[in-house]
Amino acid sequence: MLYYEYSKFLKEKYGTKVYKLPINLPITCPNRDGNISRGGCTFCADVGTGFESLKSTLSVKEQLTKNMDYIRKRYKAEKFIAYFQNYTNTYVELDEFKKYIKDAVIDDIVEISISTRPDCISKEYLDYLEQIRQSYNVEISIELGLQTVNYHTLKKINRGHTLAEYIDAVNIINKYNFEICTHLILNLPWDNLEDIIESAKIISALKIKHVKIHSLYIIKGTVLGDQYLRGDIKLINKEEYIQRVITFLEYLYPDIVIQRLMGRAPKENTLFSNWNTSWWKIRDEIIEKMKINNNYQGRLANYLNGKGVSKFKIQS
Numbered sequence: 498m499l500y501y502e503y504s505k506f507l508k509e510k511y512g513t514k515v516y517k518l519p520i521n522l523p524i525t526c527p528n529r530d531g532n533i534s535r536g537g538c539t540f541c542a543d544v545g546t547g548f549e550s551l552k553s554t555l556s557v558k559e560q561l562t563k564n565m566d567y568i569r570k571r572y573k574a575e576k577f578i579a580y581f582q583n584y585t586n587t588y589v590e591l592d593e594f595k596k597y598i599k600d601a602v603i604d605d606i607v608e609i610s611i612s613t614r615p616d617c618i619s620k621e622y623l624d625y626l627e628q629i630r631q632s633y634n635v636e637i638s639i640e641l642g643l644q645t646v647n648y649h650t651l652k653k654i655n656r657g658h659t660l661a662e663y664i665d666a667v668n669i670i671n672k673y674n675f676e677i678c679t680h681l682i683l684n685l686p687w688d689n690l691e692d693i694i695e696s697a698k699i700i701s702a703l704k705i706k707h708v709k710i711h712s713l714y715i716i717k718g719t720v721l722g723d724q725y726l727r728g729d730i731k732l733i734n735k736e737e738y739i740q741r742v743i744t745f746l747e748y749l750y751p752d753i754v755i756q757r758l759m760g761r762a763p764k765e766n767t768l769f770s771n772w773n774t775s776w777w778k779i780r781d782e783i784i785e786k787m788k789i790n791n792n793y794q795g796r797l798a799n800y801l802n803g804k805g806v807s808k809f810k811i812q813s
């Protein structure tokens with residue numbers, strides 16, 4: 498196995514084809530509205546990350562059933578994950594949050610996935626999700642945006658939190674029966690290969706279950722877009738990105754599920770995305786290179802569990 502693919506994991510867990518259906522709520526993010534910071538992460542466009550979703554004026558149920566009908570016909574999927582994708586989905590009043598979540602519990606939804614920021618995790622919201630899990634027999638997963646473990650870079654991209662808040666969120670969530678998925682961008686301009694290796698090590702040490710790897714895309718009108726147009730930032734090339742992904746996978750524990758290897762950018766107003774190459778072509782290049790060089794996920798993941806004393810364990 499080159500890497501632990503999400504489709505394989507879903508098949509093992511649910512025994513059938515499962516698709517994620519994005520839900521777009523009429524909400525915002527504390528890193529945009531002034532609560533934590535104003536303006537948001539420097540790469541985040543006005544629409545947030547939900548450019549592939551339906552309009553937030555539609556109810557949760559309407560969005561789910563519309564997408565379900567389409568995916569059912571097109572891909573013959575039978576089960577679905579309700580994916581609260583855009584902005585910060587735990588940054589709403591608790592009662593409102595409960596209503597949105599309850600609305601997502603409909604036939605054939607086997608999991609509810611909630612995307613949020615590490616500084617927006619709190620017990621009351623998780624308690625309600627645990628109640629839903631038990632009452633309706635649906636799995637719960639929490640997607641945490643981290644992007645990088647390099648806290649200097651986190652500051653440069655105006656994340657509004659550091660690595661500590663992420664670790665805190667993971668510790669809180671781990672008290673529940675929920676799976677965590679972490680989002681990382683492997684080509685942030687200020688990060689180098691050492692940061693990528695450290696990201697893999699920290700994710701492995703924290704026993705995160707899923708990772709979504711993104712390639713940075715740059716949108717017009719964002720702070721990052723202005724930096725890019727002024728020539729203030731330097732991006733790595735495609736080959737270097739491919740190498741970073743492979744190195745990341747090699748340092749990552751083999752039981753961590755890889756939900757994606759590449760990001761996808763909106764069609765409009767994109768200044769830079771995936772070196773003008775289709776995401777799936779780059780994915781194929783990654784796979785090809787791994788096969789040629791005998792790379793695989795977890796090959797270099799031997800740094801935990803008391804590596805410094807492992808020779809004594811071997812002798813005993």
Ligand code: SF4
Binds near residue numbers: 541542
């Ligand atoms: S935390 Fe997410 S929604 Fe908020 S500004 Fe950053 S990328 Fe955008």
